[in-house]
Amino acid sequence: MNLLQQALVLTAIAGVGVVTAFADITVKGSDTMVILGQKWAEVYMQQHAAVKIQVTGGGSGIGFAALQNKQTDLANASRRIKAKEVETCLKAFGKRPREYAVAKDGLSVYVHVENPVTQLSVEEVGAIFSGRIKNWQEVGGPDALIIRYSRENSSGTYEFFKDHVLQGKDFAPAVQTLAGTAQVLQAVAKDKRSIGYGGAAYGQGAKHLKISPVKGGIAIEPTEETVVSNQYPISRFLYLYLNPELEKGELKAYVDWIRSDDGQRVVKDVGYFPLPTNLRRN
């Protein structure tokens, strides 16, 4: 009974603690970037004890909606803002939201470790996922149906892959979708005929293919060097959006820090790649 009472008291204190720990800066948006955003906040708060930063996910669209309604200071996005969303922002606060690239992400194409195929061109990958290539034989593998795994269509990764690898074509309906890169990897690791895609920094248990920009070109392995220097053909930026009127004081300092060498050092810890030095702020 005594123990129970103690537990209750502790919960109550914790509850009060949560309520009083009012967040000075709120960040909302892309689920892909939640861990990155939290890591940034954690490191920054260690250095600046007075600042409180609260990071939540929900999705890029939810982040933009919150930005329009002034429910968040910063919106994380794994895709660029859409015209329709800029329009609502203009109506809400009369300004285009300001965009900052804050990290780089390379997308790897994974296959099972026993798959003899080691490289593909961007076009071949696109043809596989749009359904034109159905058998591994067509790209130099064994005679077997290709089982394709994709991310959900709500992920920025999906949209990027569709725009830049499938050239805007639809994914084949038989492409199976999974909720996260980790799940895609698990599925690929368990199925010899499978192919999937996701962040280059992930990838235990599956083989990362080398990708050539054109058929017959030099195939490039996704590494930090090739992704940051843009040699590797499938890479993208991750973004941060904010209302330009609010970019001052603590908020500005935080955004500047994220884009500085210090902030960029954190990026690698959570599986993305830092910005090329010319895009950083120093």
Add this chain to the structure above:
Amino acid sequence: MGIHRSHRVRPLEWLAEQLIRLLSLTAILVVFLIFLFVGRESLPIVLGQMNSAAPQTVIPVEQFDSLPSERIRAYLGLSAKEFQSLNQETLKALLEIRVEAALEGSTNRDAGLNTTEWRYLLKPYQWSDYERPVYIWQPVSEVPKYNLVPLLVGSLKTTLAALFFSVPIALGAALYVSQLASPSAKELIKPAIELLSAIPSVVLGSFAMLVLATALQALTGSQFRLNALLAGIALGMASIPVIFSLAEDALTSVPVAYTQAALALGASRWRAAWQIVLPAAIPGVFAAVVLGFGRCIGETMVVLLASGNASILSGSFLDPCRTLTATIAAELGEPVVGSHHYRMLFLLGTLLFTVTFLTNVVGDLVMHRLKSGLEGRK
């Protein structure tokens, strides 16, 4: 009513009574409000007011000063009050963004179609780049395709597979535990099955995806590791405790006199259970199955993980499928709030609500029928 209170109403009792009444009303209110919210968000599509077609004409920014302001207001879709409140700069920026949106839009020959019309939602259509008319759910696309049929079929397919798996097991277990088992076996089996419901569905889904999928693929030799059957079996595991508990209650509440009479007439225990108790409890058992159906069709996490989520329309249980619930869960985060994709997901919610509601109503009607049949009333 017939009973009159002979004593004065005690104020505390009265208060408690009112409080309880209020609580029960709150439940109704909450259900109603949720449905109102979901329904309202999807209403523009139901009424055909949404238009996903790309706008045909674009006014370049340079014409801002030469055109009458009324024309620009109508073009931007602003109310007079909104138009007043925005300054010139913002209005020009709005025009700019329309031009950019037009560039973002595609040259696809289907771009001018309003794909949120009911015929595109329910009937197959041959889109450009497609070889034949298809039922397809492809909301993030140059031309968003929102056919609901594959999702509905996917939901029903997994639910059906789940019920095929869980109903015999759950009812068998219920019959055994309530009629045949020794008290000590009952003490063991009942809590064990009910403990199944304590497994979080995300754990169940992960288990299905990582372990069960491999075993099932070896057993069935299917092309796809993740498929409707796998999701169905995992869902079945989630619904077994629901069906079991209710069915067991129904079977136990059959008066012992029935069994005793049957036994006295020389029936075996099994025969008494199967031919006397089960038919007598049929309304309750039926209600249990209906509730199991509701649990299966509404379950999200398990199907999200185990069904493969490919929106193909196929009759085979060994193909992957995409369900209504998984679609909502997976897609709601990203679309522009208020866009047609967003509203379409709420339409799926309304659809789900309607299906469950109808099932419950029909279930209730059938149950009453069965009950009156048993009681010898017409």
